[in-house]
Every structure is written in C-alpha cells, then in structure tokens.
Amino acid sequence: MNVWLEKQRHLIDFTLASLARRKTKNLGLLLAYAVLVFVLASLMLFTQALRSEATFVLAGSPEVILQRMVAGRHDLIPPGYIEKIGRIRGVQKQEGRLWGYYYDPVVNANYTFMARPANEVASGSIMVGATLARARGLAAGNVISFRSYSGKLFAFKVSAVLSPDSELLSADLVLLSEADFRAFFEYPAGYFTDIALSVANPQEVRKVAEKLSASLPDSRPILREEVLRTYQSVFDWREGIMLTVLAGAILAFAILSWEKASGLSAEEKREIGILKAIGWETSDVIRMKMWEGMLISLTAFLLGFIAAYVHVFYFGAAVFEPVLKGWAVLYPRFALVPTVDGLQVATLFFFTVFPYTAAVLVPIWRAAITDPDSVMRA
Amino acid sequence: MRRPSTLAFILLMVMSLGVIAIFAHSWQLTVTDQSRLQANRTLVTQLGLTDLALFSESRYTRHPSQADLHSALQDHPGAFDHFPTGSLISPPAHLTKTHERLAGKTTSPD
Amino acid sequence: MIELSQIKKAFNQGQSNEYWALNGIDLTLEAGKVTAFRGPSGSGKTTLLTLVGCLSRPTSGRVRFKGEDISGLPERFLTEIRRQSFGFIFQQFNLIKGLTAIENVILPGFPTGRPRAELIAAAEQIFEQLKLSHRRTAKVEWLSGGEQQRVAIARALINNPEVIIADEPTANLDTALSREFMAILEGFTAAGKTVLLTSHDPLVVESDAVHRVIGMRDGCLVDA
Numbered sequence: 001m002n003v004w005l006e007k008q009r010h011l012i013d014f015t016l017a018s019l020a021r022r023k024t025k026n027l028g029l030l031l032a033y034a035v036l037v038f039v040l041a042s043l044m045l046f047t048q049a050l051r052s053e054a055t056f057v058l059a060g061s062p063e064v065i066l067q068r069m070v071a072g073r074h075d076l077i078p079p080g081y082i083e084k085i086g087r088i089r090g091v092q093k094q095e096g097r098l099w100g101y102y103y104d105p106v107v108n109a110n111y112t113f114m115a116r117p118a119n120e121v122a123s124g125s126i127m128v129g130a131t132l133a134r135a136r137g138l139a140a141g142n143v144i145s146f147r148s149y150s151g152k153l154f155a156f157k158v159s160a161v162l163s164p165d166s167e168l169l170s171a172d173l174v175l176l177s178e179a180d181f182r183a184f185f186e187y188p189a190g191y192f193t194d195i196a197l198s199v200a201n202p203q204e205v206r207k208v209a210e211k212l213s214a215s216l217p218d219s220r221p222i223l224r225e226e227v228l229r230t231y232q233s234v235f236d237w238r239e240g241i242m243l244t245v246l247a248g249a250i251l252a253f254a255i256l257s258w259e260k261a262s263g264l265s266a267e268e269k270r271e272i273g274i275l276k277a278i279g280w281e282t283s284d285v286i287r288m289k290m291w292e293g294m295l296i297s298l299t300a301f302l303l304g305f306i307a308a309y310v311h312v313f314y315f316g317a318a319v320f321e322p323v324l325k326g327w328a329v330l331y332p333r334f335a336l337v338p339t340v341d342g343l344q345v346a347t348l349f350f351f352t353v354f355p356y357t358a359a360v361l362v363p364i365w366r367a368a369i370t371d372p373d374s375v376m377r378a
Numbered sequence: 379m380r381r382p383s384t385l386a387f388i389l390l391m392v393m394s395l396g397v398i399a400i401f402a403h404s405w406q407l408t409v410t411d412q413s414r415l416q417a418n419r420t421l422v423t424q425l426g427l428t429d430l431a432l433f434s435e436s437r438y439t440r441h442p443s444q445a446d447l448h449s450a451l452q453d454h455p456g457a458f459d460h461f462p463t464g465s466l467i468s469p470p471a472h473l474t475k476t477h478e479r480l481a482g483k484t485t486s487p488d
Numbered sequence: 489m490i491e492l493s494q495i496k497k498a499f500n501q502g503q504s505n506e507y508w509a510l511n512g513i514d515l516t517l518e519a520g521k522v523t524a525f526r527g528p529s530g531s532g533k534t535t536l537l538t539l540v541g542c543l544s545r546p547t548s549g550r551v552r553f554k555g556e557d558i559s560g561l562p563e564r565f566l567t568e569i570r571r572q573s574f575g576f577i578f579q580q581f582n583l584i585k586g587l588t589a590i591e592n593v594i595l596p597g598f599p600t601g602r603p604r605a606e607l608i609a610a611a612e613q614i615f616e617q618l619k620l621s622h623r624r625t626a627k628v629e630w631l632s633g634g635e636q637q638r639v640a641i642a643r644a645l646i647n648n649p650e651v652i653i654a655d656e657p658t659a660n661l662d663t664a665l666s667r668e669f670m671a672i673l674e675g676f677t678a679a680g681k682t683v684l685l686t687s688h689d690p691l692v693v694e695s696d697a698v699h700r701v702i703g704m705r706d707g708c709l710v711d712a
Contacts, residue, residue, distance in 0.1 A: 003601035009383045010598035016382035021586030060423035074446045110434045165414045171431035196426045227443040274582045278596040279571030302393035330434045337411045338404040373543035
C-alpha cells in the first residue's frame with residue numbers, strides 16, 4: 001500500500017515537473033479552463049439561488065388568482081363575480097385586486113401600480129419600490145407627478161420607500177389608495193383587475209379551481225403551485241440562451257484542450273519512449289498522464305467553483321448583470337441567499353473533470369503501447 | 379528540495395476545504411438572511427404578489443405567472459418581442475415618439 | 489549469465505520492407521566482464537543489445553538471463569526485469585529536457601515506489617562518485633556533452649543494476665571525455681557489474697578496460 005502510494009506520488013511529481021516546463025502555456029490553459037468552470041458554475045449558482053429564493057418567498061402568494069379572459073386577453077372582472085365566488089365551498093376569503101402598468105416617459109420604464117386599502121396608503125400619497133425610488137431620485141416626503149393615460153396630471157406625496165431588502169419583489173411597485181388608483185386609470189367603479197382567493201385546505205385548491213371554471217366559464221384560475229412551477233422553470237430557457245452564447249467559448253476551449261491534450265508532439269512521444277526504456281511500464285505512463293489530466297481539471301474545477309461562489313453571492317453576479325438586465329430600465333439590486341445544490345455541483349464536476357481527463361488519456365494510450373526499443377533504434 | 383506533489387496536495391487541500399466551507403456556509407442560513415427571506419415572504423402575503431420584479435419591460439416578463447397566452451406581444455414601446463430577432467432590430471422611432479413629448483415637461487416636480 | 493541461442497530478429501515481418509537484423513546468434517556472456525560489440529552501422533549490434541536488455545523480444549530463438557528464459561515473457565515481466573537488472577546509457581543520452589539533472593537520474597526509481605528521499609540520497613551519492621554534485625540542480629539542456637553523459641550514467645545506476653548496457657557511449661564525446669568514460673567503466677568492473685557496449689571507436693574496443701570484443705556484420709557474429 002505504502003509502495004503504491006509512494007509510486008503515485010512519484011508519478012505526480014513527474015507530471016508536475018513536466019508541466020512546469022511550459023509554465024506559461026499550461027497556466028494559460030488552466031486559467032482558461034478555470035474561467036470556463038467559473039462562468040458555468042456562476043450561472044448554475046445564480047439561477048439555482050434565484051429559483052430557491054423565488055420558491056421560498058412566493059410560497060406566501062395567494063392560493064388562487066382568478067383572471068377573466070376576453071378574446072384571449074386578460075380583462076377586467078365585472079361587478080358580481082366576487083359575490084358568485086363567495087358561494088363556492090372551501091373559499092375562505094376573496095378579494096378583488098387592482099393593479100396595472102404605467103409607462104413613465106421620464107426614465108422610459110414600466111411601473112406596476114397597485115391599489116392598497118386606505119389604512120395602508122392614504123389618498124394622495126404613494127409608497128414606491130427602492131429601485132424606482134433610485135431611478136427617479138425619490139425619498140420619503142418628496143412629491144412626484146405622473147401624467148395618466150388620459151392626459152391628466154396627478155401629484156403624489158411619497159409616504160415611504162419600500163425596504164431595499166425586498167427589491168427583488170418590489171423594484172417597480174407603486175402602492176396607492178384604491179380611490180387614487182381608480183381615478184388615475186379611470187377604472188370603472190365595481191370593476192377589478194383580478195381576484196385573489198384564500199383556500200384554507202391545500203387539498204381543496206384543485207377542487208375550488210374546477211368549481212370556479214364551472215361557475216365562471218370565462219375565467220382562468222391561476223394556482224399558487226402553477227406560480228411556483230413557473231419559477232422552477234423560468235430560468236431554464238435563460239440558462240439556455242446563456243449556454244448558447246457560451247457554446248462558442250466551450251467549443252473553443254474543447255478544441256484548445258483537444259489540441260493540447262491529444263496533439264501529442266514528437267518530443268512527448270520520444271519522452272514516453274525514454275520512460276519505457278528506463279523501466280516504466282505502459283500502465284505507469286498512462287497513470288502519470290491520468291494524474292496530469294485529473295490535477296489540471298480538478299484544480300480548474302475547484303478554482304472556478306470557489307470564484308463563482310464568491311462572484312454570485314458576494315459580488316452580485318456582476319458578470320451576468322448586463323445579460324439579465326435585458327432591456328429593463330429598472331433592475332433591482334439584490335443579494336441572493338447562498339444555496340448550493342450538491343447534485344448540480346456533482347454534475348458540473350463530472351462534465352468538466354472527466355472529458356478533459358479522457359482527452360488526455362486517449363492519445364497517450366496509443367503512444368504508450370509503442371515498443372520501448374524505439375529509443376535505441378532512432 | 380521541495381516536492382512538487384506536496385505543493386499540489388496542499389493547494390488542492392486548501393481549495394477542497396474552501397469548497398467544503400462553501401457547502402457548510404450555504405447550508406447554515408445566517409440570521410440576517412433568514413429574517414430577510416421571512417420579511418419578503420410576509421410582504422408577498424400582504425400585497426398578494428405573484429412574481430419577482432426582475433424584468434419590468436413587458437407584461438409577460440414582469441408577471442410571467444400571470445401572463446395570458448397572447449401577452450408576449452408587448453406593452454412597453456421600447457420592448458422587443460419574444461423572438462431572438464427582436465434583439466437585433468430596434469423598434470421604429472414613431473412608436474416611442476408619442477411618449478417623448480411628455481418627458482420632462484410636467485409642471486410639478488418629478 | 490546471459491545466453492543467446494539461435495536468435496533471429498526481423499523488422500516489419502511479412503511486409504514488403506521486411507528486414508532481418510539478426511540471423512541466428514549463439515552467444516554466452518559472462519558476468520562481471522566488459523564486453524564490446526564492434527561492427528559497422530546496420531550490423532545488428534544495437535538490436536542485439538535491445539534483446540538482451542529486455543527492450544524487445546526476438547522473432548525466434550531463446551534469451552536466457554541467469555538461467556531463466558526471458559524471451560517469451562509478457563511485457564510487464566520484461567519491464568520488471570529491465571528495471572531491476574539493467575541500466576541503459578543511450579547514444580543520444582536520451583535525457584528528459586526541462587528537468588534538472590537529479591530529476592532525470594531518479595526517474596527509473598519511480599516505478600519501484602522507493603521513497604523519494606532515498607532516491608535523492610542514492611542519486612547524490614552517485615553524483616559524488618561521478619564528480620557531478622555541483623551540477624545536480626541544473627537543467628540537463630544546460631549541461632555540456634560530458635556532463636550529460638555522466639547524468640545518463642547516473643540514471644543507469646540508480647536502481648543498482650547488475651548489467652549496464654551502453655550503446656555507442658563515446659560517439660558524442662571527445663578523446664579526453666572518452667578516456668574519462670573508460671575510467672568510469674573500470675569502476676563498474678571493480679563494483680562487479682557486467683557491462684555490454686557497442687562501439688566502433690578504437691579508443692574503446694582497444695582499451696584494457698574491455699575484456700572481450702565481439703565483431704558483428706550483417707546480423708551475424710564475425711571474428712573481431
């Protein structure tokens with residue numbers, strides 16, 4: 001056992017000493033490799049953290065949201081709907097909600113206006129999300145005016161700015177009283193945007209949804225589990241786009257490493273011949289190369305992963321910000337709660353460490369089975 | 379003479395410890411993180427929020443879970459459509475013109 | 489110690505460029521002696537050394553090493569014997585560039601799993617004997633021809649083999665260095681090692697250090 005261990009250490013010593021001979025080239029390769037792992041791991045950690053955060057906080061969202069659809073579009077809930085729902089068994093509470101979008105030409109951004117009961121937001125005042133406040137330079141006590149879609153100007157006093165900790169949820173929110181909301185958007189009395197329902201027993205949610213569809217055929221119930229599912233999958237296509245962009249880089253790296261690993265130079269072939277002639281077995285040569293592949297890929301993996309963790313959770317995934325921001329004017333500042341999914345890390349490990357090690361081994365196999373007397377014949 | 383493998387082992391060991399620390403760190407939620415998450419969940423319940431405010435440029439990105447089937451075609455005059463070509467061609471100027479006339483011309487402070 | 493009987497060796501057998509390097513060699517080599525093979529290039533002397541040194545196997549015939557038939561052994565066992573019993577000094581030295589002298593010397597010890605400290609100590613001792621201690625951490629490509637050869641000799645000695653095989657050891661050396669090599673050779677004999685070498689350098693084959701000279705031509709033995 002000790003002899004075996006010592007032997008492996010010898011092989012590692014040798015492979016490191018030979019790597020050190022082309023320091024710049026090999027360090028460059030290691031760095032490129034680590035950067036690749038870094039980007040992939042950052043993407044993985046970022047989306048995973050965002051997903052788990054969304055899953056946690058949105059678990060508090062309403063059990064059912066009822067929308068009315070007209071000609072395939074979300075339409076207003078007419079008077080009388082809320083009363084109809086009241087008769088469905090299992091519904092604990094129903095509440096007409098008022099919310100809508102406002103385009104602010106000053107900063108070219110969309111805001112989400114949401115009506116709140118008068119005890120939360122007094123008439124004539126608003127509460128705004130921290131991102132919005134930053135974009136418009138607002139603080140509590142300021143006055144801001146919005147020109148409504150009908151052309152009238154409305155002035156509001158900012159009573160409070162929502163906590164910056166909630167930016168991920170409230171970046172563009174403008175909370176105002178119901179009366180102000182109806183006046184601003186000229187919302188017809190008795191109409192609502194949609195209805196939020198509370199269902200006490202989670203097992204009854206589907207039953208309630210079925211009953212809603214039956215009694216209000218033009219409505220579309222959106223269940224909380226659907227909302228959560230949306231967020232379980234919403235970043236998948238984004239990841240897909242990122243990966244497409246990265247595919248070029250991955251391919252370039254694959255070519256680079258293939259060239260490096262498989263393009264066995266005449267010099268290296270000669271060295272293998274020498275090693276065999278002085279008493280190395282074919283398996284020693286292969287194992288030595290395997291250590292090389294493993295050391296490089298393992299170092300790159302660990303380096304890339306650690307850097308990715310720091311990047312995502314301590315530097316706010318700065319590399320992705322431009323991509324994730326998209327065309328949005330309001331981009332929330334948020335710190336994600338660190339989460340690591342062991343299975344994902346294992347997958348990343350497998351797909352970064354093994355292909356490289358294999359790429360190193362394939363050509364060596366061919367070279368290592370050459371006859372040891374080739375050095376004497378040359 | 380220092381042994382290269384010893385250096386490599388130390389390096390790998392340090393980095394592995396780093397990864398283990400990461401796992402340990404991510405499993406152990408800090409009090410601040412916990413209270414922040416809890417506060418956000420309370421906000422969601424209180425306001426009846428359904429979505430993250432990550433992308434505010436259009437309905438189907440601002441409220442993806444609430445979007446109707448046809449909402450991928452746009453509210454924001456500067457918004458691009460759902461398809462990749464939208465990221466290559468900017469929207470025609472006349473679409474944003476009507477909104478420009480308001481910019482900075484309101485009477486009260488904004 | 490080493491017995492060869494009816495040794496034949498063909499390259500590219502069965503192909504149009506088939507070539508018989510050795511045509512039936514019968515030879516017995518004694519232990520503790522220096523034997524030189526002399527002959528023009530292409531006479532098969534290097535091929536013969538590769539067979540004796542377990543670097544390759546004969547096409548037909550038997551090679552016995554210390555009474556054991558080694559010509560039919562699988563490669564793993566050949567490698568084992570080669571590592572334990574033979575040390576090689578190649579014509580081109582065949583050192584690994586970029587590594588230091590001492591790193592090159594300890595290479596044959598790696599597959600044995602001997603502790604590194606022990607290998608280093610053994611190498612230092614050999615360097616001492618060869619008066620090369622001052623160059624032990626120099627990269628081999630910076631060494632002079634004579635120094636490179638001494639590194640190659642040190643490498644051949646690291647596993648303490650019974651047999652030293654040297655292929656044209658003085659081909660790349662000037663007269664003074666060649667004489668130095670012959671002196672080292674005498675040291676081997678004094679240490680009880682068997683030495684097999686090829687050469688057509690008169691300085692080598694006519695030296696007192698060489699006990700037996702075997703002539704070769706066209707894959708056959710001829711009178712020296």
